[in-house]
Amino acid sequence: MENSKHIVVVGAGFGGLRTVQKLCKDPVEITLVDRTNHHLFQPLLYQVATSALAPGDIAMPARGIFKRNKNVHVRMGEVVDVDKEAKQIHMENGQPIPYDYLILAPGSRHSYFGNDSWEEFAPGLKTLSDALEIRERILMSFEKAEREPDPEKRKRHETFVVVGGGPTGVELAGTIAEISTKTMREDYEHVDLDLLEIILVEGQSRILNTYDKTLSEKAARDLEKMGVKVMRNSMVTDVNERGVRIKVRESDIPDDTIAGQEFRVDAAANGQSSDTKEVFIETGTVIWGAGNAASPLLRTLDVPLEKDGRLRVDADLSVPGHPEIFVIGDAARQMNPDGIETPAIAPGAIQHGDHVARVIRADMAGKQRPEFAYFDKGSMATIGRARAIAQIRDWKFSGFFAWILWSVVHVFFLIGFRNRFRVMAEWFWFYLTFRGGSRLITRKRMDYEPALQDQE
Ligand SMILES: Cc1cc2nc3c(=O)[nH]c(=O)nc-3n(C[C@H](O)[C@H](O)[C@H](O)COP(=O)(O)OP(=O)(O)OC[C@H]3O[C@@H](n4cnc5c(N)ncnc54)[C@H](O)[C@@H]3O)c2cc1C
Numbered sequence: 001m002e003n004s005k006h007i008v009v010v011g012a013g014f015g016g017l018r019t020v021q022k023l024c025k026d027p028v029e030i031t032l033v034d035r036t037n038h039h040l041f042q043p044l045l046y047q048v049a050t051s052a053l054a055p056g057d058i059a060m061p062a063r064g065i066f067k068r069n070k071n072v073h074v075r076m077g078e079v080v081d082v083d084k085e086a087k088q089i090h091m092e093n094g095q096p097i098p099y100d101y102l103i104l105a106p107g108s109r110h111s112y113f114g115n116d117s118w119e120e121f122a123p124g125l126k127t128l129s130d131a132l133e134i135r136e137r138i139l140m141s142f143e144k145a146e147r148e149p150d151p152e153k154r155k156r157h158e159t160f161v162v163v164g165g166g167p168t169g170v171e172l173a174g175t176i177a178e179i180s181t182k183t184m185r186e187d188y189e190h191v192d193l194d195l196l197e198i199i200l201v202e203g204q205s206r207i208l209n210t211y212d213k214t215l216s217e218k219a220a221r222d223l224e225k226m227g228v229k230v231m232r233n234s235m236v237t238d239v240n241e242r243g244v245r246i247k248v249r250e251s252d253i254p255d256d257t258i259a260g261q262e263f264r265v266d267a268a269a270n271g272q273s274s275d276t277k278e279v280f281i282e283t284g285t286v287i288w289g290a291g292n293a294a295s296p297l298l299r300t301l302d303v304p305l306e307k308d309g310r311l312r313v314d315a316d317l318s319v320p321g322h323p324e325i326f327v328i329g330d331a332a333r334q335m336n337p338d339g340i341e342t343p344a345i346a347p348g349a350i351q352h353g354d355h356v357a358r359v360i361r362a363d364m365a366g367k368q369r370p371e372f373a374y375f376d377k378g379s380m381a382t383i384g385r386a387r388a389i390a391q392i393r394d395w396k397f398s399g400f401f402a403w404i405l406w407s408v409v410h411v412f413f414l415i416g417f418r419n420r421f422r423v424m425a426e427w428f429w430f431y432l433t434f435r436g437g438s439r440l441i442t443r444k445r446m447d448y449e450p451a452l453q454d455q456e
Pocket residue numbers: 010011012013014015016033034035036038039040041042043044045046077078079080105106107108125126167168295297328329330331344345346347349380
């Protein structure tokens with residue numbers, strides 16, 4: 001193997017993992033580097049955040065996945081720099097790793113559109129650690145509601161605001177509604193369902209706006225039936241320890257019972273007439289699912305990036321001017337000749353991984369590199385138990401059948417037989433009983449809320 005090519009892959013997510021899976025039987029040496037020690041199935045993260053699944057159900061150690069492939073070397077660590085001239089990557093700690101080919105699949109993080117201070121009060125959902133943070137915030141809210149005798153104050157703890165009406169926001173809002181009205185009602189003596197508010201805030205005129213209008217309207221109706229208030233055309237203007245401030249047209253306020261509302265006519269301040277209002281919602285639980293920005297690692301390549309930090313790749317997915325470096329998955333911006341872009345979803349990253357393996361094989365065989373074309377297999381989003389929407393080319397459907405299809409596809413793409421089996425068993429149990437498997441608080445302490453200490 002002395003003369004074999006050394007391929008370094010950064011990121012054990014969908015794109016990086018797929019590249020290694022495709023090349024691991026070829027005569028190459030591969031080093032897979034990730035800041036975590038696992039591959040994470042992000043599409044089911046919201047179920048960890050809402051206590052339905054345990055972290056181990058949706059993650060698999062990278063070393064375990066490649067334990068039989070002696071030419072695959074797994075390294076855990078943060079990659080901080082790419083030296084294109086010396087053809088090596090630098091880790092936060094440890095020796096530089098040289099490469100013949102470098103595949104960057106570092107994914108993305110949430111973006112607060114320049115308001116990074118909001119993150120402390122409104123965590124996003126990308127990693128297992130994020131999911132556990134959100135899980136504990138939700139469970140702690142119920143614990144606080146249970147101990148709060150004053151209904152005025154208790155309302156704050158029974159108010160949940162999810163920002164962003166994309167698939168993640170919709171899934172979170174729907175599941176919080178389900179567990180609040182079913183599971184938590186049984187677990188907590190004093191939780192008052194009349195006080196419960198679950199609010200989904202969307203900046204555009206409809207949620208799930210990459211789907212057909214009929215499907216997104218159906219999803220909004222389903223959410224509303226489940227008790228979620230959907231605020232459309234609504235922009236968050238501040239998030240702090242007390243709650244969230246939202247600018248919204250009066251006609252888009254779902255009704256006049258939004259928690260702790262405090263209206264201020266915006267335009268009055270500058271003497272204009274407008275129906276735009278600012279609503280302040282008192283809550284300790286805000287979850288952010290509104291924006292994405294590509295991994296900052298791409299900046300170290302020192303090449304022009306798009307506004308959202310993604311790198312616009314060449315037709316073979318390589319970095320312009322550097323045929324030995326590829327950027328794939330959520331971090332890449334790729335456009336087919338017909339103008340169709342690879343969306344930032346798992347099938348996009350997987351198709352990129354497949355393609356990079358084809359390109360490297362073509363190079364090794366002395367053949368011309370193939371060009372990438374994204375193939376749209378359709379998309380699905382779930383809204384709650386037995387409710388989902390699906391759009392597969394011109395075929396659009398919703399309800400129970402869409403939910404079954406969503407469940408089958410998600411279980412199929414999970415890594416590891418044990419995970420598939422456990423997730424199916426948990427879902428079956430939840431379907432029958434509404435009781436999620438992992439309602440644990442392990443990191444937070446009750447006494448961090450000063451108001452609660454005062455009562456003791
Ligand atoms: C909550 C949520 C729900 C989603 N739901 C769906 C869905 O239902 N269907 C769907 O198709 N898609 C869904 N997606 C999108 C999908 O998960 C992503 O498109 C996909 O994960 C992108 O794959 P990737 O390989 O580009 O990046 P990722 O899967 O994000 O992997 C990136 C990897 O790189 C590692 N990494 C990052 N930076 C560094 C560094 N500097 N050094 C070392 N390691 C690093 C990270 O630890 C991570 O393991 C969802 C995403 C989220 C967050």
